[in-house]
Amino acid sequence: MEPPAALNLPLEVLNVIFQLLRDDTKSLKASLLVNRAFLNIVESHLYHHIEIYFGYRIKDGQSTLPVSKLSDLLYGSPHISNHIRSLRIVFPPLPSMVQGDEGLSTILPRLQRLKMISLTTHYHWVLWRTIPEPLQAALLVAIQSSNTEEVDIELVDDFPLQSLNECSNLREVSFSRIESFRPEDAQTDAAIGRDSPCVKSLTVGYCASALPNLFGWLLAPTSQGKLIISSLRSFVFRTINSQDMKWLVPMLNACLKTLVSLEFDASEICRARCTHLSSPYLSHALIQFTHLLK
């Protein structure tokens, strides 16, 4: 009996097929067992994106692992670290829970091919300064790696924005639901010597009180004398605060010539107050936006 046709497909075709199955962990795990050729291809897709958490989780995900399990996995199969390109770290509600699970600071240096790093929490927010220092340092090294192209920070306050000046290959940045960034530090000699990032895609969502710092950073020339957003192609701006609109003008002045996609999103304000338009706050937002567009 001849083997199934799928086994004779070129590796490039199999690669594309399994790439489309990245969200279907169950099918990928079943495919691992077919043969050695499948194993080599499927592993790279199965471990392409990993979400890790500390202690316990409140949200299930197909690629979600506790830090301890990821540590065991990499200890048993060190080659898997080369497959991990995207890492989402979900911080716990209490800093003490990170301190009890510090293995991540030793895992991160082994993930040499990370392209995307996402920091978030399923709780109200996490303060960067409450994260244990060894983990802070390891995260910054990973973010500043020459491979890192995408950084996504959500609900993490007090993050040191200036550290992104050293991410020479950073292309996509997203900041969501952040209330503050760490005040500017003096640039290090290493930072001055490096190429500045040239961000192509920027998402700013619901960062009301952090906007002065954020836009101050985005609109300040780097050590090479150019803006980080001077070649921006995609800009998404989400807000629930009409006062935030004033930031749009200098931002757009700085990046409008290169923009291919522009999105203003204030729909949350409506969803949150779906039944009435009675809030002076919302009414003010309407008027502000109307004037902005006139």
Added chain:
Amino acid sequence: MRGWNGAQHDVDPIVLSLSDAHSLETLTIRWVISNSPFVGVVHSVLTTQITSICGLIKTLPMPSAVQHINILTFSDDLSANLVDWSILEETIHCGRLRSLIKLELTVCVSQYVEEQSKAIMCRNLREDAVLSRLIHRGLISVSVE
């Protein structure tokens, strides 16, 4: 400036222009238009917002490279049917949108609006004289969520 609810507001004279957006291909605006039981008042807000959004589109270069425009608005289930959509038609034909492939207009309603009312609202919008003409030409799509 006085808001529709009578509150006094100081509004900064901010002017936004997209005149330098020569390479812009996709423009998305998700913004409240109206959501109130006071139809008469909200109707004016709704028209004002559509006028404002069209005003923003009219700041694009002539011609622009814009291919896709997504507008998401909010409304009660009556107000959207009272709007004079001719300003939208005029904006689409003003010469700036020669590269336009599709303008997607999505009207969001309260979660308390029944499915049947949404369907009627959507049908009424699609049968509006101006919107139906634009839909027939394949320039826009209209949906209610």
